[in-house]
Amino acid sequence: MTTTSASRPAAPPEPALSVRQVLTLERVLAGEPEVVAGAGGLDRAVRWVHVAEAADVGVMLTGGEMVLTTGVLLAGDETRQAEYIRSLHRAEAAAVVLGLGRAFPAPPEVMRRAAERCGLPLVVLHRPFPFAELTEEVQSRLVRRKFAAVSLSEAVRTDLTALITAGAPLQRLLDEVARHSACPVVLTNLAHRVLATAGERSAVDDVLRDWERVARQAGGGALDAWISAELGGRGERWGRLLLCGYRGEAATGRLLADRAAEALVLHRMLGGSALSWEEQSAQSLLTDLVSGVVPARQLLPRARAAGLPVNLRTFVPLVVPDAAPAVLDRLLRVLGLSGLAAELADGVTAVLLSLPRDRPADALTALFAARLREGTGRPDAVVAAADPHTVWEEVPAGLREARHVAEAVTGSSAALGLPAVVRLKDVHLRGLVRLLRENPHVQSFAERELDGLLCRAEPELLEVLRTYLATGRNKSRTARLHHVSRPALYRRLEAIQGRLGVDLDDFEQAASVHIALLAHDAQQR
Template sequence: MTASPTPPAALSVRQVLTLERVLAGEPEVVAGADRLDRPVRWVHVAEAPDVGVMLSGGEMVLTTGVLLVGDEAKQAEYIRSLHRAEAAAVVLGLGRAFPAPPRAMCRTAERCGLPLVVLHRPFPFAQLTEEVQSRLVRHKFAAVSLSETVRTALTALITAGAPLQRLLDEIARHSGCPVVVTNLAHRVLATAGERPAVDDVLRDWERIARQAGASEGDGWIRAELGGRGERWGRIVLCGHRGERAAGRLLADRAAEALVLHRLLGGAAHGWEEQSARSLLTDLVAGAVPARQLLPRARAAGLPVGRRTFVPLVVRDGDPARLESTLRLLGLPGLAAALADGAAAVLLSLARDQDATALTEHFAGRLRQETRTAVVAAADARTDWDDVPAGLREARHVADAVAGSPAALDLPAVVRLRDVHLRGLIRLLRDDPQVQSFAERELDGLLGAGDDALLAVLRTYLATGRNKSRTAQLHHVSRPALYRRLEAIQTRLGVDLDDFEQAASVHIALLAHDAQHR
């Protein structure tokens, strides 16, 4: 990454005029009063009429104007030359040369927008120079010290393998304001800072992103993220209230750290996927009200106004492939990995679109690419507040069919009505009485630890006790299957040809599988 040049720390003209030594000279702003927030980079005492050629910009020029007396044209040109040199301000000490503010200088300074300050009492310029220069040096040292402190802290976190969020929390702690990381399309990838302040930023993010992208002001400081000649994002300090130079240094150090973090593999799954995972995980957990997550969803690029939301959970679905399928089909949505090999997908469709047909289309396309993928869906929601319950329902359905025998014919999109008894048993899996029932019914097999016979039993019951289909799926002959079924019945002490006994064993097996997944 090529870091932007960092300006030295500076005081503003307004701040200089409030210094105790300056106030003793009774300063009066006679022109350019609306430009007093200009930064003062240095203080320069000069009486030469052509002092402008010796300046490099940002200086506060102190003069008595002794060489300008009696020549209004020279006075005007003096102001114009300072304006061309981008001086911060001019301070004129009134006295023998000018007992009152010279009109020509005042008119020209106002026209140029250059602050002109007069001192009504005699004032040793050396004192002002010493005061301002010492403050500037202290400010610059403090900014550089802060920069090194932040660099050291972030480098230590990266070396320790800290996640992206930990780095951002550290940056927010030093900056004292919300921190936002976006891609080049202004989609929010990560945030840090006090939650209420961050939510305020995200609530109006579209306008703020345009504002921050156009210019920096009011403490909005951004730094580009990228490397090897390619930009891929930016970090924004939102409303930094400290010295601007310090904020600039913070943003640059933060950008360097984030680029290094990404290069070292901190973004193995992609920051976009991490952002989606954080949001979808919070929605599934339900610990935070959905309404509070709405700004994050909007800032992450998910359309949320007057939409139909379809919550999905996909088994054996790679988040990158899910995102690719969404883009290929032109479906707005988020996808991210959850725990236990599942991935969540939240579709956001226009109200006039056929949610059922588009969900089936998405699932069909996914099954073409990944034969083992199982797409579980909840009914579509039109109220954002209902999305968390929908995601939990889809997760329940996906978990209920997890590990189902291949013989169990599943539709392209599995819904609650498709999981029947399996879904009910999963809901009751943590009940101690259900656990006791499962152990008691299956004790003959569980005690022996015979997983092969358990697998045969699982397939035999799932296929409706179809011996031919079970033998085919386990690649054994019919006589071999009969011997295994006989062994199962002997160990369990049941007759699998009896419907009630077979149903009891089936329920116990479903409970056992639900408890151990």
């Protein structure tokens, strides 16, 4: 789920200038600024700088402005001075800067008290200062920031559109969003279940560690620097994108999140993958568990955030040959069992059950397998199972064991009469041969033993041999399964023995051929 982009992360634009930052600009410092009231509001963002001498300037503002004035129209009228400050407060101005001079040689006490009550920063300049220099400096910086935000937005749109056009998977899009935002990115459904993540692995793990609690706070806007964008279309919402701990300006982060959300909606509508996002999430987690590339402990936050109960649970790793993940996921819901189902990279479907420790794991596994046979109408369907585990770190080995069992019985369950739930102890010699199938000595042995049939390319005789050995050399059953008479079967067995140079009535020779055939079949599959 989580990957690190090979390209260098893009740094988010700097935050908008605050009142405090404006006062530290070199040009402003030349005016010897002094904050005389409202110091608690110095971190307010300055959206624009406005020079105004009108007493009713508040009606001209839209919020976030730093107002520059000499107060020439306010001198001598304390009522007007107080109302001037109150009107700026109502207009949500960022601050007011008063240049001392003929109108006000010292900070006016009435304005200072009013500003303190309103929490509006009041700054006085002790030296004559050309307001034009301040407006030019601040507004040029603000314009650069706005341009940088728009450029970032367009870069994100262009990059994500190119990925969608190229048929990139969901994860690649999220990686690109994380690169531009320089923070962890989380995709969830409406139930706050994590479907995918991107960003630096350690940072993502920190975000997911207490996900159930923080997700609801983030969705309600209660967490600073967490920016959320809704995903949906045609009047229906179905997900949420979160930028977790975005360090740039909030407005820029919202713009970036909106662009990313638009791309994700388009990706989903165009069907970028045959799997739903929920299915991709389960597949990614189970594949990482089986591969062992990522330590199981590091995958625990992802499993919890994906909705899998992990505290004080019994985990049962299962692999079901020839079953669609959607069928198994539906069966889990019908039985009221917690678990994840997904097709692994090698084409087999894995299921990880998470059961309360006071519930019988073996009985519930048997119930799952029985209902699978009933629901699919396949009386020969099997569920390969590993032993239950109460330790999360043992789950990867359990999944690999279940996959090994499934591979050992694939295509042979009907002939062997296996139970609905098959474990390692049930696969016997077939399981051992499956483990050794890549060994060159085993491969050479299989070729040597079966060469008389393989070199002649006689699949019918090979199939008769396979059935004859699988049924315990039962001639009557073999003839019945191949719909031939006993004399016809005898002639075929004689042909097989002649080509292989063996006596199938001899136990040791028959066992040798059987092992070679099991190895051959394992290699072919």
